[in-house]
Amino acid sequence: MKVPIEQESMKKAVNQSFQEMGVRPGDAVLIHTGFRAFGFPGTAQQRAAQALGLWQAIQHFLTPHGSLLVPALSHEYVGYYNPVFHELATRSCVGYLAELFRTECSEKRSLCPTHSVCGWGSHLDYYLGSHQQDHSPAGPSSPYSLLRDPKEGQRSWIIFLGCSPRSNTSMHGVEELLEPDYLFDGTMDCLVIDRNDGVIHTNIKLHGFRAMEQRYDRLLTILPPKYVRTARLFMADCYALPVQQVWNYGYKALERDPWFFVQPRG
Numbered sequence: 001m002k003v004p005i006e007q008e009s010m011k012k013a014v015n016q017s018f019q020e021m022g023v024r025p026g027d028a029v030l031i032h033t034g035f036r037a038f039g040f041p042g043t044a045q046q047r048a049a050q051a052l053g054l055w056q057a058i059q060h061f062l063t064p065h066g067s068l069l070v071p072a073l074s075h076e077y078v079g080y081y082n083p084v085f086h087e088l089a090t091r092s093c094v095g096y097l098a099e100l101f102r103t104e105c106s107e108k109r110s111l112c113p114t115h116s117v118c119g120w121g122s123h124l125d126y127y128l129g130s131h132q133q134d135h136s137p138a139g140p141s142s143p144y145s146l147l148r149d150p151k152e153g154q155r156s157w158i159i160f161l162g163c164s165p166r167s168n169t170s171m172h173g174v175e176e177l178l179e180p181d182y183l184f185d186g187t188m189d190c191l192v193i194d195r196n197d198g199v200i201h202t203n204i205k206l207h208g209f210r211a212m213e214q215r216y217d218r219l220l221t222i223l224p225p226k227y228v229r230t231a232r233l234f235m236a237d238c239y240a241l242p243v244q245q246v247w248n249y250g251y252k253a254l255e256r257d258p259w260f261f262v263q264p265r266g
Contacts (some may be wrong), residue, residue, distance in 0.1 A: 002041035005234070007053050013233055014057040021159070021229035021240035028067035028127070028156040030117070030147060030170065030243070031058070033097035037162030039235035051097055055105050059120060067127060067154065068120045069143055070101045071169045075114040075207075083190040085113035092116075097161075110143055113190045113204055115169060117143040123151045132192060136184075136205040138173035145173045147243045156243040162236030168216035170243065171261060172207065174250040180258040182212045212262040219261075222249050 005013075023029060040050040062068055072092035078085050087109045092099050098118075102109070106118035110131035115138060119128050130141040138144045147170070150156040158170055175183050185208020192200040219241070220228055227249075229240040253260045 004042040004046040005040065005050050005053070007057070010050070010053045010057040011060055014054070014061050017231040017233040017238055018058075018061055018240075020231040021157075021238065023061075023157055023159070023229075023240055024155065025061060025063045026065040026154060027062065028069070028123070028147060028150045028154045029062065029159050029240075030069045030071070030143070030157070031159045031161060032071065032163050032167055032169070033095060033161045034163030034236070035096040037236040038233070048100075051100055052104055054097070055101055059105070062121060064121055066121050067123050067151075068105075069127060069147075070098050070106070070118050072098060072102045072106075072109060072116045072118045073114065073169065074116060078113045078190070079206075080188060083113070083188055084193070085111070085116070085190060086193040087111060087116075087195045090116075092118075094167075095163075109195075111192050111194060111200065112137060112142065113188070113192060113202070114206070115142070115144075115172070119143075123154075126151060132200055132202065135187075135203055136176055137207060138169065138176050142173060144170040148247055150243075158241045158243055158246055160239040161233060162238070164217055165219060165239055165241070166215060166217040168219070168246075170246060171214075171216045171219075171250055174247055174254060175261070177251060178254050178258065180254065180262075182208065182210050182259070182262055184208055185210065209262065211265050213265045215261050215263055218253075219246060219250060222253055 040047040076093035108124040109118045110128040112131045127143045133141040147156040227245045
């Protein structure tokens with residue numbers, strides 16, 4: 001039986017993997033995760049402790065000068081049937097590690113009914129504080145867009161830990177610049193409630209995709225190899241992509257072919 005990973009070993013592994021991917025302490029990172037890929041051993045309780053330890057090790061590596069951002073999408077829980085979003089109470093629908101970060105580590109959550117982002121560290125007001133100004137999930141005031149212009153001294157990355165770059169919420173921001181015909185499907189009037197129970201009445205466009213399957217992993221075929229950084233973290237494959245290059249190359253690909261990042265389901 002494998003022994004659960006202790007915290008010092010977790011820190012060493014995170015340090016090594018992040019350094020291999022070119023990430024530095026103090027950087028701004030948007031992290032997508034897949035829990036099962038890590039293969040944490042032990043009981044359910046021990047695996048939960050290791051999952052929390054993973055986030056704590058990432059925080060330790062980045063330091064409080066860094067910005068750790070994690071998508072906390074809630075489109076499965078907020079919609080026409082339930083047009084209410086609460087910063088603290090609304091669950092995320094993007095996996096165990098993201099929900100654990102939201103409940104145990106997050107200091108602030110952006111106020112978007114369907115595509116919010118949680119954060120820890122520095123500059124959270126900058127990255128997360130204006131999302132409610134947009135009327136689409138990944139508009140110019142969203143964290144996904146603002147990471148293109150990180151705060152002074154930071155470099156910004158989209159990181160995939162144990163999951164494929166096929167799920168890349170930032171690419172919605174690229175799509176919103178060009179609005180391919182599959183992207184939007186109606187609008188929704190919604191109540192947004194912040195952690196102090198302040199209420200915002202808003203209207204937001206909804207992503208539709210109309211039976212399209214997202215294929216943002218195709219970025220790996222058009223990004224120059226120097227912009228695709230890889231590493232292993234325990235049993236998980238990891239990728240780090242520089243935010244500005246994701247937007248630059250993604251935009252050019254969509255200009256050439258509006259359906260480059262989607263394919264019909266089935």
